[in-house]
Amino acid sequence: MVPAVILVVCGNATPNPSSVGSEKVLERENAAGGIFSVTRHPLMWGIALWALAHLLANGDLASMIFFVAILVLVFAGLASQEAKKRAKMGEAWDRFAAATSFVPFVAIVQGRRKLDWKGIGWWRMGLSAVVYAALVLLHPWVIGVSPIPG
Secondary structure: OHHHHHHHHHHHOOOOOOOOOOHHHHHOOOOOOHHHHOOOOHHHHHHHHHHHHHHHHOOOHHHHHHHHHHHHHHHHHHHHHHHHHHHHHOHHHHHHHHHOOOOOOHHHHOOOOOOOHHHHOHHHHHHHHHHHHHHHHHHHHHOOOOOOOO
16 A cells, blocks of 8 residues: 555646646656656556555455456546547657656666656655555544554
């Protein structure tokens, strides 16, 4: 869950060219920096990791249906978003896509990007730690079960 929370927090706390009405973000010098050095869809990958972690932790049918549905929605949404952004933004999106990766860390492994810790910012990582701690502490009261085994 830690990587999921980091992706969700950083994806929400960084100007995102994938967001509605945020096309001008692509005009920035380092539009593919920060969390986008990891993936161009941090929020959606964070949600996918959240759903996958919960799918693995919960074996009942209702949970399986719910979390698989979330995964299908995330990946169908990603495919749709990629096509729409490419059609709407054209060359600007193509440059952004070439400098980032759809799947987390692929551009880094391929040598197209370096992990941009400075762009991610320590405050976003700190906020991610606070959000994660809050989720763990509040989980028993909000969801009814502790996420910590034992």
